[in-house]
Amino acid sequence: MSPASVTINDVARAAGVSKSLVSLTLNERPGVKEETRERILQVARELGWTPHPGARGLSLRRAYALGLVLRRSPRTIEVDPFFASFIAGVETVLAERGNVLVLTVVPDRAAEERAYERLAADKRVDGFLLTDLLADDERIPLLERLGSFAVSLGEPLGGSPFPAVTRDYDAGIDELVQHLVGLGHRRIAHVSGDERMLHGRRRRERFETAARAAGIDPLVVPTDFSPEQGAEATKALLDREDRPTAIVYGNDPMAIAGMGVAHERGLDLPADLSITGLDGSQIGSFVYPSLTTLDNDPAGFGLAAATALLRLVEDGEAGDVALPPARLVVRASTAAPSGR
Amino acid sequence: MSPASVTINDVARAAGVSKSLVSLTLNERPGVKEETRERILQVARELGWTPHPGARGLSLRRAYALGLVLRRSPRTIEVDPFFASFIAGVETVLAERGNVLVLTVVPDRAAEERAYERLAADKRVDGFLLTDLLADDERIPLLERLGSFAVSLGEPLGGSPFPAVTRDYDAGIDELVQHLVGLGHRRIAHVSGDERMLHGRRRRERFETAARAAGIDPLVVPTDFSPEQGAEATKALLDREDRPTAIVYGNDPMAIAGMGVAHERGLDLPADLSITGLDGSQIGSFVYPSLTTLDNDPAGFGLAAATALLRLVEDGEAGDVALPPARLVVRASTAAPSGR
DNA sequence: TTGAAAGCGGTACCAG
DNA sequence: CTGGTACCGCTTTCAA
Numbered sequence: 001m002s003p004a005s006v007t008i009n010d011v012a013r014a015a016g017v018s019k020s021l022v023s024l025t026l027n028e029r030p031g032v033k034e035e036t037r038e039r040i041l042q043v044a045r046e047l048g049w050t051p052h053p054g055a056r057g058l059s060l061r062r063a064y065a066l067g068l069v070l071r072r073s074p075r076t077i078e079v080d081p082f083f084a085s086f087i088a089g090v091e092t093v094l095a096e097r098g099n100v101l102v103l104t105v106v107p108d109r110a111a112e113e114r115a116y117e118r119l120a121a122d123k124r125v126d127g128f129l130l131t132d133l134l135a136d137d138e139r140i141p142l143l144e145r146l147g148s149f150a151v152s153l154g155e156p157l158g159g160s161p162f163p164a165v166t167r168d169y170d171a172g173i174d175e176l177v178q179h180l181v182g183l184g185h186r187r188i189a190h191v192s193g194d195e196r197m198l199h200g201r202r203r204r205e206r207f208e209t210a211a212r213a214a215g216i217d218p219l220v221v222p223t224d225f226s227p228e229q230g231a232e233a234t235k236a237l238l239d240r241e242d243r244p245t246a247i248v249y250g251n252d253p254m255a256i257a258g259m260g261v262a263h264e265r266g267l268d269l270p271a272d273l274s275i276t277g278l279d280g281s282q283i284g285s286f287v288y289p290s291l292t293t294l295d296n297d298p299a300g301f302g303l304a305a306a307t308a309l310l311r312l313v314e315d316g317e318a319g320d321v322a323l324p325p326a327r328l329v330v331r332a333s334t335a336a337p338s339g340r
Numbered sequence: 341m342s343p344a345s346v347t348i349n350d351v352a353r354a355a356g357v358s359k360s361l362v363s364l365t366l367n368e369r370p371g372v373k374e375e376t377r378e379r380i381l382q383v384a385r386e387l388g389w390t391p392h393p394g395a396r397g398l399s400l401r402r403a404y405a406l407g408l409v410l411r412r413s414p415r416t417i418e419v420d421p422f423f424a425s426f427i428a429g430v431e432t433v434l435a436e437r438g439n440v441l442v443l444t445v446v447p448d449r450a451a452e453e454r455a456y457e458r459l460a461a462d463k464r465v466d467g468f469l470l471t472d473l474l475a476d477d478e479r480i481p482l483l484e485r486l487g488s489f490a491v492s493l494g495e496p497l498g499g500s501p502f503p504a505v506t507r508d509y510d511a512g513i514d515e516l517v518q519h520l521v522g523l524g525h526r527r528i529a530h531v532s533g534d535e536r537m538l539h540g541r542r543r544r545e546r547f548e549t550a551a552r553a554a555g556i557d558p559l560v561v562p563t564d565f566s567p568e569q570g571a572e573a574t575k576a577l578l579d580r581e582d583r584p585t586a587i588v589y590g591n592d593p594m595a596i597a598g599m600g601v602a603h604e605r606g607l608d609l610p611a612d613l614s615i616t617g618l619d620g621s622q623i624g625s626f627v628y629p630s631l632t633t634l635d636n637d638p639a640g641f642g643l644a645a646a647t648a649l650l651r652l653v654e655d656g657e658a659g660d661v662a663l664p665p666a667r668l669v670v671r672a673s674t675a676a677p678s679g680r
Numbered sequence: 681t682t683g684a685a686a687g688c689g690g691t692a693c694c695a696g
Numbered sequence: 697c698t699g700g701t702a703c704c705g706c707t708t709t710c711a712a
Contacts, residue, residue: 053462059707
């Protein structure tokens, strides 16, 4: 078994030509007589030959691989519904271009830095997909220094030489706040995510803006995006004199944890408390009451990011991509506040 | 920038030796004079040289990479809390051995097969991590045919030439059923997972055994592990005359969806209905009531599986590994049944 | 239009 | 111990 894998030489020999011609043919380069070309293709097919990306990469200085480094503390590691779909989206474009995804999950910043350095030094990947962008992300200068290519999800505040894939959440947040206000809410709180994370901060800012625009004084409790802190924040909010009648959570896992706290206190949801998430996870439609949130498109992000990165790597073309804006998804967790 | 990466030749030249010696030194092979060895090491350090795994692999016919192919239908793609931790566990062993993880997420069986074939044909990886094992998994013969190495999570029924990493859930399920029986439950249902999946079937069987041992007639509703079907199954169960007082769900996302249904019907949890999961996810402790379940150790699985696979690839040594058995985690979602 | 040969960055074998 | 050389599988001049 395991036929000692056929190489370009086998094909050349079987077709009675030099390997140069096989190479030229394979790469759809001109200068090969049509007849010869077809014979080579034919033989290659018969032999089931497919070029070895490793060997190819050695000549061309390419890895035919893209890198994704995920930093996840043990406490938030399993709560993120974004990545499976994101990676599936990445995969659709990589697969058809003979590329592959190298995934690394690290627990902390030190390990993260080492991961990027090693992957770059070993030329394991041709570029990086940058997710979970921080407001002033150190990975940008790091990757610049390493001479790597990259594409970021979101636009770093500090500026960046790399293309960004962006998606507007502002309009969605406006819609969300207006939805709550329209229902009659006046005391609306926001359990925000990690301030250092770009989307966490951005959403918090926009929430505040939208609230003020509606004549409401925004109440914000910062967290690290973990359900633990989401639950804590909820308790703190519900303990207040002027407890909010609606809470907007920075992500769905926190919203679910917040629901748990509310239920535990015997609140009737959504009458006593309206709750929303901000990133449209699947599980959100199965909790009770089902979660009002913004929609999200992880696969779209993956597809766009991988496409942009490959373009950058292969053609040197940078260029931002804007995804369709987030929209409000109204489900059952929001309603007019009961008299209280 | 991006110093045209230093190679073994640069090191050899700078150290005034041939590259053979550099190679021998690097690989800790004997036959290099201590003095020379140190000089080479010193120079390598100064130049920041690190061997190129690609080039190395070309000689040694190794990819220094392990493959993980995940099949996820769009409907269950984001609900699995297992993988982030699993991959983190894998990473801990790969990182320190200069290996890397190639991850592919595919939507269906055809794409899955293609993924394995391509990864193997292109020699992108040295072996595969097999998760989500089916009772009679076609990937086993496929990978045998491809002449690949692999390690499976769980033991395929059809037999397998590959090492398996196993974990006993039987005792935990017994414990769980006894826990419910001890609380006074007599009508206990199991919303089981995909019958074709090994752990789904195995758990269902053990549930039945344990129930019968307790003198209870087991009631089982099969699903595909998705929260949708978990919710459906719950509705069906709650509609019955002899509705169960406790439901054991095949995984935590379904349990959460089940809770949603129960809440929606105005049931008081856990008094009116006890609910349990079976795979100890983090989010389970933040729903209300917090979820009684079995513990799980995805990172332990990752570590063990990667270790076993590397042993197989590098030393040709196969050998099963047994992880510590699953234990019951009692939280707030189980209690004595109310009179009804 | 084609083939020979050098090179990508390593490893391994063989003389010396 | 050490250096020279062939080779891993593929791409790319350069002559013919």
